[in-house]
Amino acid sequence: MSEIEREVHAVAARAKDAAADLAPLSRAVKDAALLAVADTLVKRAEEITAANAEDVERAKADGTTPAMIDRLTLTPQRVEAIADAVREIVELPDPVGESVRGGVLPNGLDLRQIRVPLGVIGIIYEGRPNVTVDAAALCLKSGNAVLLRGSSSAYSSNSAIVAVLREALEGTGVPVDAVQLVPGRTRESATALMRARGLVDVLIPRGGKTLIQSVVRDSTVPVIETGEGLCHVYVDADADLDKAVAIATNAKAQRCSVCNAAETLLVHADVADAFLPRVLDSLAEAGVTVHGDERVRSVAAAHGSPATVVEATEEDWSTEYLSMDLAVRVVPTIDDALAHIRRYSTQHTEAIVTDSLRASRYFVSRVDSAAVMVNASTRFTDGGEFGFGAEIGISTQKLHARGPMGLTEMTSTKYVVTGDGHLK
Amino acid sequence: MSEIEREVHAVAARAKDAAADLAPLSRAVKDAALLAVADTLVKRAEEITAANAEDVERAKADGTTPAMIDRLTLTPQRVEAIADAVREIVELPDPVGESVRGGVLPNGLDLRQIRVPLGVIGIIYEGRPNVTVDAAALCLKSGNAVLLRGSSSAYSSNSAIVAVLREALEGTGVPVDAVQLVPGRTRESATALMRARGLVDVLIPRGGKTLIQSVVRDSTVPVIETGEGLCHVYVDADADLDKAVAIATNAKAQRCSVCNAAETLLVHADVADAFLPRVLDSLAEAGVTVHGDERVRSVAAAHGSPATVVEATEEDWSTEYLSMDLAVRVVPTIDDALAHIRRYSTQHTEAIVTDSLRASRYFVSRVDSAAVMVNASTRFTDGGEFGFGAEIGISTQKLHARGPMGLTEMTSTKYVVTGDGHLK
Numbered sequence: 001m002s003e004i005e006r007e008v009h010a011v012a013a014r015a016k017d018a019a020a021d022l023a024p025l026s027r028a029v030k031d032a033a034l035l036a037v038a039d040t041l042v043k044r045a046e047e048i049t050a051a052n053a054e055d056v057e058r059a060k061a062d063g064t065t066p067a068m069i070d071r072l073t074l075t076p077q078r079v080e081a082i083a084d085a086v087r088e089i090v091e092l093p094d095p096v097g098e099s100v101r102g103g104v105l106p107n108g109l110d111l112r113q114i115r116v117p118l119g120v121i122g123i124i125y126e127g128r129p130n131v132t133v134d135a136a137a138l139c140l141k142s143g144n145a146v147l148l149r150g151s152s153s154a155y156s157s158n159s160a161i162v163a164v165l166r167e168a169l170e171g172t173g174v175p176v177d178a179v180q181l182v183p184g185r186t187r188e189s190a191t192a193l194m195r196a197r198g199l200v201d202v203l204i205p206r207g208g209k210t211l212i213q214s215v216v217r218d219s220t221v222p223v224i225e226t227g228e229g230l231c232h233v234y235v236d237a238d239a240d241l242d243k244a245v246a247i248a249t250n251a252k253a254q255r256c257s258v259c260n261a262a263e264t265l266l267v268h269a270d271v272a273d274a275f276l277p278r279v280l281d282s283l284a285e286a287g288v289t290v291h292g293d294e295r296v297r298s299v300a301a302a303h304g305s306p307a308t309v310v311e312a313t314e315e316d317w318s319t320e321y322l323s324m325d326l327a328v329r330v331v332p333t334i335d336d337a338l339a340h341i342r343r344y345s346t347q348h349t350e351a352i353v354t355d356s357l358r359a360s361r362y363f364v365s366r367v368d369s370a371a372v373m374v375n376a377s378t379r380f381t382d383g384g385e386f387g388f389g390a391e392i393g394i395s396t397q398k399l400h401a402r403g404p405m406g407l408t409e410m411t412s413t414k415y416v417v418t419g420d421g422h423l424k
Numbered sequence: 425m426s427e428i429e430r431e432v433h434a435v436a437a438r439a440k441d442a443a444a445d446l447a448p449l450s451r452a453v454k455d456a457a458l459l460a461v462a463d464t465l466v467k468r469a470e471e472i473t474a475a476n477a478e479d480v481e482r483a484k485a486d487g488t489t490p491a492m493i494d495r496l497t498l499t500p501q502r503v504e505a506i507a508d509a510v511r512e513i514v515e516l517p518d519p520v521g522e523s524v525r526g527g528v529l530p531n532g533l534d535l536r537q538i539r540v541p542l543g544v545i546g547i548i549y550e551g552r553p554n555v556t557v558d559a560a561a562l563c564l565k566s567g568n569a570v571l572l573r574g575s576s577s578a579y580s581s582n583s584a585i586v587a588v589l590r591e592a593l594e595g596t597g598v599p600v601d602a603v604q605l606v607p608g609r610t611r612e613s614a615t616a617l618m619r620a621r622g623l624v625d626v627l628i629p630r631g632g633k634t635l636i637q638s639v640v641r642d643s644t645v646p647v648i649e650t651g652e653g654l655c656h657v658y659v660d661a662d663a664d665l666d667k668a669v670a671i672a673t674n675a676k677a678q679r680c681s682v683c684n685a686a687e688t689l690l691v692h693a694d695v696a697d698a699f700l701p702r703v704l705d706s707l708a709e710a711g712v713t714v715h716g717d718e719r720v721r722s723v724a725a726a727h728g729s730p731a732t733v734v735e736a737t738e739e740d741w742s743t744e745y746l747s748m749d750l751a752v753r754v755v756p757t758i759d760d761a762l763a764h765i766r767r768y769s770t771q772h773t774e775a776i777v778t779d780s781l782r783a784s785r786y787f788v789s790r791v792d793s794a795a796v797m798v799n800a801s802t803r804f805t806d807g808g809e810f811g812f813g814a815e816i817g818i819s820t821q822k823l824h825a826r827g828p829m830g831l832t833e834m835t836s837t838k839y840v841v842t843g844d845g846h847l848k
Contacts, residue, residue: 103811105810375843380846386535398543414827
């Protein structure tokens with residue numbers, strides 16, 4: 001075992017001890033600690049922004065794009081907003097202790113399945129330092145210890161933030177080691193975290209496809225995959241075309257850089273001639289480039305569409321653009337739409353636009369994705385929209401949690417069985 | 425990719441297709457198919473026992489123990505019993521389609537979270553050929569396609585059984601490829617199954633510790649760990665000692681070879697002198713060898729116990745005996761009992777015997793295991809006992825499912841969101 005591995009495992013072992021002390025704490029203790037965290041963040045904003053300035057300096061020197069610099073930058077106002085997000089988490093119900101099912105067995109044993117924390121959650125993430133606070137607050141509220149492994153570009157910011165968080169926890173009853181930064185900035189320290197099976201209960205990677213795939217590949221700790229979204233909108237033969245135009249445009253263009261934005265539009269052949277000219281106009285107005293199949297391109301040409309329509313290649317069907325690009329294909333039947341989705345979808349969110357109850361039931365029962373929308377934009381797949389409050393990510397896997405992961409999805413359960421000397 | 429890898433992946437790809445067709449089937453179709461399976465098993469019992477005889481012959485030639493030969497052997501009566509177990513699964517409710525939560529969101533969107541099958545489940549198992557039928561029936565009932573990878577010692581039996589199962593499915597509406605045997609008997613074919621990520625949704629190993637650990641280590645497909653059980657019984661200072669003697673003896677000796685049998689007995693120092701002589705007598709009568717700490721051995725000597733009491737070493741605290749052996753230790757406080765459990769438990773089942781509500785609440789809130797028993801034998805951790813019907817295994821991990829895994833635990837969920845042209 002290398003030095004950094006030993007260090008990471010020592011940190012994880014402390015997290016495991018902290019998790020044991022954290023699990024039985026009441027909501028009142030956890031909420032008071034979170035309020036202390038929020039207050040301390042605001043009080044120590046200057047220290048945090050000073051550390052952040054180091055990261056920003058380094059990023060500028062490295063030639064980072066202005067957009068990325070902006071994402072990295074913390075201001076006193078942004079620290080206030082981060083603290084406010086913690087206060088919102090305080091308001092959410094505590095899932096720990098919730099009785100999931102229960103009853104009295106025929107032999108008189110009393111059986112209850114109750115929610116318990118997962119234990120130690122590792123978060124490997126890119127990007128903005130606000131994730132550091134957000135993830136820590138969600139983990140604490142759900143009774144979990146957290147190991148934070150942010151990107152090296154935000155190392156100074158994250159170190160300062162975690163120091164503040166730990167200081168805020170002192171004397172609250174929540175163990176200070178419930179929040180720890182994973183030491184080291186190298187790939188090796190991330191790998192050591194992925195191999196800390198038995199110490200870390202689950203790893204949640206938050207970031208781009210490359211990050212997530214590398215964690216899935218290298219981790220021996222169980223991983224929850226999040227975020228990859230190649231979402232489809234299918235416009236059925238029985239669609240209300242006004243709604244279909246609006247939903248397709250909204251799903252793509254309302255915010256194109258997020259995982260629940262649509263990447264491919266599938267159009268039933270029966271409505272292609274009526275629908276395509278209208279949606280092409282709407283997409284053109286929104287500034288979307290269309291990657292169309294032959295039928296789409298010929299309709300666009302015949303219509304004299306103002307839209308930019310380029311030829312769709314095989315690659316387009318499997319690309320999560322995250323940009324103002326949309327692949328558009330005409331399909332002969334709903335089954336062809338379903339086959340296309342089965343082949344190319346990342347199983348995040350698919351939508352159907354239809355007025356046919358039969359088509360809607362058929363689509364819903366056959367699409368195997370975290371969320372299926374009927375006559376609604378794919379953009380609604382979101383913990384906030386679903387009423388779960390803040391989310392730690394959107395799971396695109398089937399085990400444990402699927403779709404937006406709120407506090408409930410950050411728990412496990414245990415069975416409590418009470419008898420009076422029961423023997424088998 | 426080697427030839428066998430290609431073959432295994434081709435089988436898994438067919439399973440994935442079958443899973444897509446299986447998912448939307450109604451309970452009526454699945455139940456009718458399971459009844460056909462049960463009937464066909466009985467009709468074709470001769471063929472199955474003939475194939476089984478080949479395995480038994482080979483096992484005898486290999487010098488397999490009589491106990492193992494007995495576990496492997498199928499008789500017409502045993503085939504009848506296997507068919508009856510399938511008929512019992514028919515009676516269980518179908519979890520697919522169950523609404524887990526739902527409601528109308530403030531914006532009028534209708535949100536429902538519904539149960540859906542996991543997809544393709546791989547079962548890697550040792551031992552008795554009845555698992556082949558059992559696992560297949562549970563997977564089909566919960567709408568999942570199954571890939572079966574039994575031990576090479578039962579290859580002929582399993583091949584014959586799977587051929588019968590597939591024949592029984594013909595014309596029922598359930599795709600025949602929903603049940604497949606993984607080709608090959610070598611380690612390489614098992615490894616190919618473990619690497620079929622994207623085709624197989626979850627692997628459930630059923631068998632000994634070595635099998636389970638190797639699957640956990642080598643699989644890139646998500647794994648649900650099952651079965652390892654180093655279970656503790658803690659006799660509190662406030663225990664009813666009659667009940668404590670009975671529970672400790674039952675937990676160890678009622679059936680010692682199973683995962684929910686107790687391996688370690690922890691005794692509060694305050695009751696050690698009163699309790700130990702009695703439990704030693706009871707254990708001696710049941711034929712249990714005690715591995716005791718110093719205090720236990722000195723009480724046994726002073727009492728002139730008829731029990732065989734040997735010295736407990738560090739290794740005893742971490743050994744899942746699965747035999748008529750029990751480690752016994754005296755602890756000064758309940759916190760020492762909890763610390764011992766935290767250090768050595770496999771987080772399967774722990775029991776406390778106490779009449780103190782305070783001690784019971786303290787123990788229950790601090791033990792982090794799949795099941796916590798209060799005044800009941802550890803042997804009750806079982807899908808049948810819990811009222812879940814047949815179980816596919818007992819999960820000792822925290823993600824996805826924890827404790828006995830019935831049909832409900834063999835499902836995922838998806839969100840169905842219905843609107844009327846809703847835009848974000």
